[in-house]
Amino acid sequence: MIPSIIHYCWFGEKPIPSEYQQNINSWKEFFPKYEIKEWNENNYDVHCIPFSSEAYKVQKFAYVSDYARLKILYEHGGIYFDTDVEVIKNIDDILANGAWMGIEKHTSTPKNDDMVNIGIGFATEPYHPIIKEVMSFYENTHYIFPDGHMEQLPIVPIVTKILQKHGMPSKVNKPINIKGITIYPWDYFCPIEFMSNKLEITKNTRTIHHYSATWMSPKDKFMMWKGHFFRTNILGRGLKTIISILKNKVNNFR
Template identity: 35%
Template sequence: MMGNIPKTIHYCWFGGKEKPNHIKQYIDGWKRLGGYEIIEWNESNFDINECDFIKNAYRSKKWAFVSDYARLSVLKKFGGIYLDTDVEVKKDFKPLLNSKMFLGYIYNCSIGTAVIGAEKDNIIISELLELYKNAKFIMKNDKISLEFEGYENYQINNNNDLFTVYFINNVNGFLLSNKKQVLENVTVYPKEYFERKTFNSKKDFSIHHCYGSWYKNNPNRRSKIAKIINLFIGDILYDKLRANMKLKKLPYYEQYKKDKRKE
């Protein structure tokens, strides 16, 4: 499965707010990779009326959902690597660029979308983009509901859920297992490659800090007890503990258990 992903990093910053210092530091880190073109997508260079989904998300000032659509659109048109702005890059993505597409898990039973590499016109990116073009973004009483054609019977709260259920149903040979899988049009990596801190330096291309800059109250803020636990066991073990505690609450945990038995 050979491909040729361009050395272009795409990121989104809609809404016009000043970037926090930690976001600026992560972007500065990307620049130190060398040899990559870095493109910021915002209101000045992206058509926020491209479809009803992004139009309604933008009108509701839900920037995360705006970027959910925009990342797929620019990857289809240009290819390259999409990064969330709270991604800290640890080493060059060059060894992964001969894939048709790459991404990883965020949890053992959920596909991550903070780091996505793809060739121009990749079939998976194209099909996911079409789902968004026909999707409904509904904002009522400050609550968001998402409706995707053909997936009405699935619980989809965000793009992680959509990617996960799409892969389960449409990517031949895919198992929801947090294991590396080299498939026809995509390579899927364990969560330690792009999302989670790890002791294995061969894996850690990046860390996704999950700041959720679009939230009024940052969900990454921790209680005093959590901070004490983190202090005693260290960042990596604390991150593993948090991920395992959340695992059973995720919508496709049962599918993960089934697929683990197939390995």
């Protein structure tokens, strides 16, 4: 049984922005009997492993949270949400099925494999072996390497690769149980597409992940959105125009 507690992380000792506080208020609305617990420098050891300690020293707090949320749910169980997650519908039926994770709506991944993002929310009982397996990745690596370069790999492909090793298919079109964790399609917990920011709510949608992407620098965010705009609005339209011209030429030739 999933413990009745919602965890979130807030490192860096700055006030929580109002838009994030509104998301937390949505948790309170749909989970009125749940404890909501903030984890920060005062109640969590950010230096518990080299990876998170190194990330904290250079103020990469999203990477500190990557390991923290795993460790917290492994030890305590419950639900985890990033602060940019808004709850819009009751999920009691989801919780009744036990541990869960969700697919991120992201059309630009290699081979278009579905990717699991635990930042959009996940829940588990304490001491789940899959959670421990993901923790082990961080426990055996560094954020800052001897040559000075920093690990920029987000948690999404790490979790996805481990679940695929245990049988998760490349496409998750319906809920599927992998080693005691039910993986839900994108429309349950992530109706916004990562690159286009397009929102597509369905009857299954329980939460909205608003994508603060705090692990990316402002420059990286700009380059990502610029690249997507070029592909979809310039290159995409250009290809459509070329195809249309070629079709007309073929028809005229006939």
